[in-house]
Amino acid sequence: xxxxxxxxxxxxxxxxxxxxxxxxxxxxxxxxxxxxxxxxxxxxxxxxxxxxxxxxxxxxxxxxxxxxxxxxxxxxxxxxxxxxxxxxxxxxxxxxxxxxxxxxxxxxxxxxxxxxxxxxxxxxxxxxxxxxxxxxxxxxxxxxxxxxxxxxxxxxxxxxxxxxxxxxxxxxxxxxxxxxxxxxxxxxxxxxxxxxxxxxxxxxxxxxxxxxxxxxxxxxxxxxxxxxxxxxxxxxxxxxxxxxxxxxxxxxxxxxxxxxxxxxxxxxxxxxxxxxxxxxxxxxxxxxxxxxxxxxxxxxxxxxxxxxxxxxxxxxxxxxxxxxxxxxxxxxxxxxxxxxxxxxxxxxxxxxxxxxxxxxxxxxxxxxxxxxxxxxxxxxxxxxxxxxxxxxxxxxxxxxxxxxxxxxxxxxxxxxxxxxxxxxxxxxxxxxxxxxxxxxx
Amino acid sequence: xxxxxxxxxxxxxxxxxxxxxxxxxxxxxxxxxxxxxxxxxxxxxxxxxxxxxxxxxxxxxxxxxxxxxxxxxxxxxxxxxxxxxxxxxxxxxxxxxxxxxxxxxxxxxxxxxxxxxxxxxxxxxxxxxxxxxxxxxxxxxxxxxxxxxxxxxxxxxxxxxxxxxxxxxxxxxxxxxxxxxxxxxxxxxxxxxxxxxxxxxxxxxxxxxxxxxxxxxxxxxxxxxxxxxxxxxxxxxxxxxxxxxxxxxxxxxxxxxxxxxxxxxxxxxxxxxxxxxxxxxxxxxxxxx
Numbered sequence: 195x196x197x198x199x200x201x202x203x204x205x206x207x208x209x210x211x212x213x214x215x216x217x218x219x220x221x222x223x224x225x226x227x228x229x230x231x232x233x234x235x236x237x238x239x240x241x242x243x244x245x246x247x248x249x250x251x252x253x254x255x256x257x258x259x260x261x262x263x264x265x266x267x268x269x270x271x272x273x274x275x276x277x278x279x280x281x282x283x284x285x286x287x288x289x290x291x292x293x294x295x296x297x298x299x300x301x302x303x304x305x306x307x308x309x310x311x312x313x314x315x316x317x318x319x320x321x322x323x324x325x326x327x328x329x330x331x332x333x334x335x336x337x338x339x340x341x342x343x344x345x346x347x348x349x350x351x352x353x354x355x356x357x358x359x360x361x362x363x364x365x366x367x368x369x370x371x372x373x374x375x376x377x378x379x380x381x382x383x384x385x386x387x388x389x390x391x392x393x394x395x396x397x398x399x400x401x402x403x404x405x406x407x408x409x410x411x412x413x414x415x416x417x418x419x420x421x422x423x424x425x426x427x428x429x430x431x432x433x434x435x436x437x438x439x440x441x442x443x444x445x446x447x448x449x450x451x452x453x454x455x456x457x458x459x460x461x462x463x464x465x466x467x468x469x470x471x472x473x474x475x476x477x478x479x480x481x482x483x484x485x486x487x488x489x490x491x492x493x494x495x496x497x498x499x500x501x502x503x504x505x506x507x508x509x510x511x512x513x514x515x516x517x518x519x520x521x522x523x524x525x526x527x528x529x530x531x532x533x534x535x536x537x538x539x540x541x542x543x544x545x546x547x548x549x550x551x552x553x554x555x556x557x558x559x560x561x562x563x564x565x566x567x568x569x570x571x572x573x574x575x576x577x578x579x580x581x582x583x584x585x586x587x588x589x590x591x592x593x594x595x596x597x598x599x600x601x602x603x604x605x606x607x608x609x610x611x612x613x614x615x616x617x618x619x620x621x622x623x624x625x626x627x628x629x630x631x632x633x634x635x
Numbered sequence: 636x637x638x639x640x641x642x643x644x645x646x647x648x649x650x651x652x653x654x655x656x657x658x659x660x661x662x663x664x665x666x667x668x669x670x671x672x673x674x675x676x677x678x679x680x681x682x683x684x685x686x687x688x689x690x691x692x693x694x695x696x697x698x699x700x701x702x703x704x705x706x707x708x709x710x711x712x713x714x715x716x717x718x719x720x721x722x723x724x725x726x727x728x729x730x731x732x733x734x735x736x737x738x739x740x741x742x743x744x745x746x747x748x749x750x751x752x753x754x755x756x757x758x759x760x761x762x763x764x765x766x767x768x769x770x771x772x773x774x775x776x777x778x779x780x781x782x783x784x785x786x787x788x789x790x791x792x793x794x795x796x797x798x799x800x801x802x803x804x805x806x807x808x809x810x811x812x813x814x815x816x817x818x819x820x821x822x823x824x825x826x827x828x829x830x831x832x833x834x835x836x837x838x839x840x841x842x843x844x845x846x847x848x849x850x851x852x853x854x855x856x857x858x859x860x861x862x863x864x865x866x867x868x869x870x871x872x873x874x875x876x877x878x879x880x881x882x883x884x885x886x887x888x889x890x891x892x893x894x895x896x897x898x899x900x901x902x903x904x905x906x907x908x909x910x911x912x913x914x915x916x917x918x919x920x921x922x923x924x
Contacts, residue, residue: 264889271677271892289678373766383872435765437786437873447766590678594891605874608786619874623698627891630693 221512222251225279226266228499229256231465232331232539233281235529236520242528243519250512259386263593270295270504278507279516282327283386284318284498284571285586291326297503297510299325302518310523310543314569315498327500328521332541333461334565335394335495335585336558337481340474343367343374343454351455353561354492355484357398357423360455364431367454376431378453379424382440383604385596390585391458392603393596394493396420398485402575403587408633412599412621419486421603421613428607437608449473457483459497460565463558464536480561482568491576494584496569498542541566580634591631598623664905670898677892690899699875699883704907706790707879711858713794714801715851721798722805722850723843729806730813747803755867758796759785789869789877796864801857805850812846813839848919855915859908880904 227233237254244252255277257265262281269276270290282290290296302308308316308325315332319325337360339351347366351359364376380391393403401416411417428436431454433447441458445465448456449472456462469475483493501517503510519525526538526546535555538546540562546552547563556562571584581587586596599620606616674686694700729740746754762769763784771781784792816839824834862881865871871878871886878886884904888897 267892268677271680293678383870433766434781435783435786437783438869452766590676591891594886594893597886597890601870601872601874604872605876608783608873610873610876619698 220249220251221509222253223278223509223513223516224253224255224276225281225516226255226257226262226277227281228259228262230259230499232461233499235533235537236330236525239525239528239532243516247512247515250516252516260384270506273506275504275506275508277504278509278513280502280504281330282500282502284332284496284500285386285583285588285592287319287327287500287502288321288582288588289590290502291321295505296326297505297507297514299328299503299514299517302328302514303522305524306518306522307545310545312542312544312563312566314496314566314571315542318496318498318571319500327502328517329498329500329542330521331461331539332496332498332566333459334497334541334562334569335391335458335483335493336460336463336561336565337455337457337484338448338463338466339363339455339479339481340367340451340453340477341479342474342477344479347454351479351481354482356487357484358487360457360484361423361427361431364427364455368431373452374454375433375447375452376454377427378433378439378444378447378456379428379436380440380444380458381428381432381436381604381607382438382443383597383600384440385586385593385600387440387600388604388607389596389600390495390497392420392424392600393587394483394495394585395424397574397584398483398489398491398493399423400486400489400491400576402577402579404580404628406578406580408580408628408635410621410624410628412617412624417617418613421606421617425606425613429609437604459495460558460562461540463562464540464556467557468536480558482561482565489576492565492568494569494571494574496566496571496584589631591627591633595624595627598627667898667901670894671902673895673898675894677894686895690895691903694887694896694900694903697883699878702875703878703880703883706875706877707859707881709790710794710797710861710879711855713791714798714858715854717794717798718801718805718854719847719850721802722809723847725802725806726809726813727839730810743806744803746800747807749800751800751863752867754800755796755864758792758799759868763792785869786873789873793861793864793868793877796868797858797861801854804854808846808850809843812843816842851919852915855911859904859911880907 227237234256237256240252244250255265263283263286266277266280266282267286268274270280287296311329312332315329316325319327319329337351337355344351344363344367347363349363349366351363360377366376367374368376380388382388396402396417399416399420401414401420402411405411433439433452439447441462444453444456444458445462447453448462448466451474456466463478463480466472466478467475472478483495485492501520503513503517507513521542523543523545526543530538530551535549535552538552540546540556540559547559553559569584571582573579574582574584581589583592586592602611602616602619602623605611606613611619671690672686672688674682674684674689676682725743729736729743733739749757760767765771765781765783768781770784774781782788821834821838824838829837860881861879862885865877865879865882866885869877871882880900881904884897884900887893887900
C-alpha cells in the first residue's frame with residue numbers, strides 16, 4: 195500500500211466521520227421577532243426549551259415593528275427562506291395564509307390545548323378552521339384614566355363611557371400650566387399607529403372604510419364627525435407634539451403623570467400599573483372603549499402578536515415544537531413563577547383569566563377579557579362592510595393606503611390642513627390606490 | 636513611450652476590470668428598468684404582468700410627487716447654504732492659533748462620525764422634543780411656549796439635522812484649503828491698506844472657490860438621497876411636508892410593496908439626479924478645470 199493511497203483512505207475516513215457528525219448537528223432555528231417587552235422577555239427565558247431540546251438552537255433576529263414587517267414580508271414574498279419562525283400580527287395571518295405562505299399549525303402536542311385559546315383570537319388566526327399562527331399575546335383597546343385626577347376634577351368615567359363622557363372628563367382634567375393634559379391619543383402616522391386608533395374610533399361612530407362596492411367612505415358624515423371630534427379633543431386637551439406620539443410616547447407620558455385619559459391597547463394596562471415604571475401606578479382606572487351616543491358599537495380592536503412558520507422553512511418540525519412551547523400554558527406558568535403573574539403574556543388563553551392568582555395580580559384582567567371578547571372582526575362597523583378586521587381592513591393594500599391616510603390625518607392634527615381638506619385628500623388617495631389595485635374584485 | 640503593441644496589451648489587460656465595473660452598474664440599472672415596466676406587487680407575486688408606461692404615469696401623477704421634488708431641492712439647497720456659510724466661518728475661526736485647538740477641532744469634526752439614524756434619534760428625542768428636549772427646556776426657561784419642531788417646521792428640522800451632520804465635512808475641506816493660503820500675499824494686501832472684509836472677499840473667497848465647489852458637488856450627491864433622517868423623525872410628514880423623492884420611492888417599495896412603481900420612481904429619480912448633476916457641473920464644475 196503506497197503512502198498516497200493510505201493518505202487517501204485516511205482522508206475518506208475523516209470525511210465519513212465528518213458526515214456522520216454533520217448528521218447529528220443541531221438544528222438552528224432563525225426566529226424573527228419584534229422588540230417589545232414580552233418578546234424580549236421570551237428570549238431571555240428560553241433555557242428550559244433548549245435544555246429539553248438539545249438538538250435545537252435558537253438564533254434571534256430582533257427588530258422594530260415596521261422594519262420587522264418589511265423584512266419578513268420581503269423574505270416570505272420572494273421565497274428568501276431566511277427565517278424558520280416569524281412574529282406576525284393578526285393583520286398578516288389571513289392574507290399570508292391565503293397566499294400559501296404559512297405552514298398550517300397542525301399536529302400540535304396533546305397538552306397544547308387549542309380549545310383553551312380565546313375564541314375571538316383563535317378565529318382571527320384561522321382560515322377554514324385551520325390555525326395558521328399561535329398567539330403569543332393578544333389585546334383589544336380600552337380607556338385608562340387617572341382616578342385621582344378624575345376625583346379632583348369632580349368627574350366620573352363609567353365602565354361603558356360614551357365619547358361625550360370622555361370629552362367632559364378630558365376637559366375637566368386638563369391643567370396646561372401643570373403640564374397635565376386631559377387626553378392622550380395616538381397621532382403618529384401609520385396604519386398600525388394613528389390609523390389603528392382612528393379606525394377603531396370611526397367604528398364606534400358608525401363609520402366604515404368602504405361600502406359594499408369598495409368605494410372609500412371618507413366623505414361620509416360619520417367620518418366627518420370622527421375626525422372633527424378627534425382633532426378638537428387633541429387640540430384643546432391633548433399634549434404638545436401629539437402628531438408624533440404613538441403607543442410608546444403616550445405610554446411614557448401617562449407613566450409620568452402627564453395624561454388624564456389614555457385610550458389604547460389593553461396590553462398597556464400592566465405597564466401603567468407597574469410601580470417600578472409608572473409614577474401613577476396606584477391611581478389608574480379602566481373602562482371599555484367609548485361609543486358615540488346612539489351608536490351601539492365599541493371600537494372593535496383585536497390584535498395579537500403571533501408565531502408562525504413559513505411554508506418555505508426546511509425545519510418545520512423543530513419550529514413547530516418551539517412555537518408550541520412559547521405559546522403554551524407551561525410558558526405562562528413559568529413566567530408567572532419567575533416574574534409574577536402580572537408579567538404573564540395576556541389575552542390569549544381562557545385559563546389565564548379563570549386563574550384567581552392572575553385576577554388578583556392584574557386588576558385590569560376582567561376589563562381586558564371583556565374588551566377582547568366584545569371585538570367582532572367579522573363585522574366591525576354597524577354599517578355593512580365587504581372586509582374583515584377591527585382596527586384595520588384585512589386586504590394587502592391596506593398597509594399602503596392606511597399609512598397614507600394616517601399621514602394626512604397627522605397633518606390635520608399638526609394644524610397644517612383642515613379636517614375637511616384632510617378627509618377630501620384621504621378620499622381621493624384611497625380611491626386612487628383602490629382603482630390601481632383593481633377593486634372591486 | 637509605449638509602442639502600439641504595449642498600448643494594445645494594456646488595453647486588453649484593463650478590459651476585465653472595466654467590463655466588471657460595467658456589469659456592476661448595468662445589471663442593477665437594467666433590472667430596475669425592466670421592473671419599472673411590470674405590474675409587480677410583492678404581496679401578490681402571482682399576478683405579474685406587463686404594465687407599459689403605467690407605473691411612470693402613476694408615479695408622477697402621485698399627489699405627493701411635486702411636493703417631493705420641491706422638498707428634495709429645498710433640502711439640498713438649505714443644507715448646502717448652511718454648511719458652506721457656517722463651514723467658512725468655522726474654518727476661519729479654527730484656523731487661528733487658539734488654546735486647545737486640537738480638542739476644538741476634534742469636537743467640531745465629531746458629528747460626522749455619528750451614524751445618521753443615531754443622530755436623528757438624538758435630535759428627535761433629546762434636542763427637539765416639545766416635552767423633553769433641550770430646546771423646549773430653553774424655551775420654558777425664557778418663558779416661551781416650546782416649539783413642536785417636527786409638526787410645525789418638519790422640513791426645517793430635517794435641514795438642521797442634516798446640516799449638523801455635514802458641517803464637519805465642509806469645515807474640514809475648507810480648513811484644508813484655508814491652510815494653503817499664502818500668508819505673504821495676505822500681508823502684502825494688508826500693507827497695501829486692504830481691510831479684513833476686502834481681504835476676505837478678494838483673497839480668501841477666490842482661494843476657497845475650488846474647495847467650495849468640491850463641497851457642493853460631493854454633498855449634493857449625498858443630499859439628493861437623504862432618507863434615514865426622515866424615516867426616523869417625521870416619516871415624511873405631517874402630510875407630505877417632509878417627503879423627498881427618496882422617501883417617496885421608499886414608501887412605494889417598502890410600505891406598498893409596489894416593486895414596479897418603486898422601480899419607475901427610481902428611474903425618474905436617476906434622470907432627475909443626472910439633470911441636477913449636469914447643471915452643477917456646468918455651473919460650478921468649471922472651477923475644477
